[in-house]
Amino acid sequence: MRTNLIFHLLIFMLSLSTKAFSIDTTEDIGKKLFQEKCSECHQQDGNSEDPEIPNIAGTSAILTFDILDQFKSGDKKSKSIKIEDSATTVDKTETNMNEIAKSLKTNEIEAISFFLAKQKSKSASQTFDQELAIKGKDIHMDLCENCHVDEGTNNIEDASILRGQWKNYLQSQFKVLSEGERYMPRRMKKRFRKLSDEDKKALIEFYISPISAN
Numbered sequence: 703m704r705t706n707l708i709f710h711l712l713i714f715m716l717s718l719s720t721k722a723f724s725i726d727t728t729e730d731i732g733k734k735l736f737q738e739k740c741s742e743c744h745q746q747d748g749n750s751e752d753p754e755i756p757n758i759a760g761t762s763a764i765l766t767f768d769i770l771d772q773f774k775s776g777d778k779k780s781k782s783i784k785i786e787d788s789a790t791t792v793d794k795t796e797t798n799m800n801e802i803a804k805s806l807k808t809n810e811i812e813a814i815s816f817f818l819a820k821q822k823s824k825s826a827s828q829t830f831d832q833e834l835a836i837k838g839k840d841i842h843m844d845l846c847e848n849c850h851v852d853e854g855t856n857n858i859e860d861a862s863i864l865r866g867q868w869k870n871y872l873q874s875q876f877k878v879l880s881e882g883e884r885y886m887p888r889r890m891k892k893r894f895r896k897l898s899d900e901d902k903k904a905l906i907e908f909y910i911s912p913i914s915a916n
């Protein structure tokens with residue numbers, strides 16, 4: 703009987719604690735918002751299945767917050783990519799991240815950023831040019847590694863995760879960065895300027911490859 707009582711007491715305590723946990727945390731709020739407003743394009747966890755739509759899972763909360771804030775203020779222009787041509791199942795033919803970010807309150811951007819930082823970034827599986835990727839690895843280790851840490855896989859310096867990103871998306875960002883249409887930190891600009899077109903191609907092949915520098 704006594705064991706029975708202890709058992710019921712345990713169940714009761716467990717139900718209390720799950721009740722306590724059911725109070726929405728910032729992460730839960732972020733998850734809900736993300737599912738409502740973002741997942742049709744960026745998938746449930748931020749690992750996109752469309753080459754034109756970036757993987758944003760695992761990005762540091764500070765960087766996501768900063769980028770969404772730039773979209774909201776208009777400092778960062780959305781490319782309004784038509785996604786009807788790519789292998790997407792999304793029925794929207796056009797997207798505009800500026801409009802999407804403007805619809806969010808600051809505390810909602812915070813919650814989404816927190817949720818995304820907790821998601822695991824998965825590499826998009828893509829074919830790559832081995833020879834160029836090896837060349838790209840050397841350029842990365844020389845010029846980009848100190849912010850895009852651990853061969854571009856780590857967000858610890860609040861810089862974007864580059865490894866495993868979609869090639870189409872990377873190409874579009876290399877283009878807007880080269881044309882000065884996207885903000886980049888001063889120290890990145892100094893190094894980015896040194897890159898030839900061939901270097902940029904090699905870097906992209908490295909970022910989409912699973913090649914390790916070790």
Ligand code: HEC
Binds near residue numbers: 758
């Ligand atoms: C209709 C499709 C669509 C929806 C919905 C959408 N996005 Fe995007 N998102 C894109 C595309 C396409 C890009 C890349 C082009 C661009 O910069 O505008 C992008 C870019 C981004 C980036 C920039 C990544 C980087 O490294 O610069 C972030 C962050 C982002 N989206 C977050 C969100 C969040 C958060 C939501 C929901 C509130 C959302 N997106 C809803 C399609 C979408």
Ligand code: HEC
Binds near residue numbers: 842849894
């Ligand atoms: C001083 C640190 C720093 C250095 C060095 C640096 N980056 Fe960056 N990089 C960043 C930050 C921070 C961002 C995010 C910028 C923003 O707020 O939009 C970024 C963004 C990017 C993006 C956009 C990624 C995306 O998902 O949209 C690319 C591509 C990129 N960097 C490539 C490079 C390359 C190539 C090099 C070396 C030649 C390099 N970076 C060197 C800090 C750095």
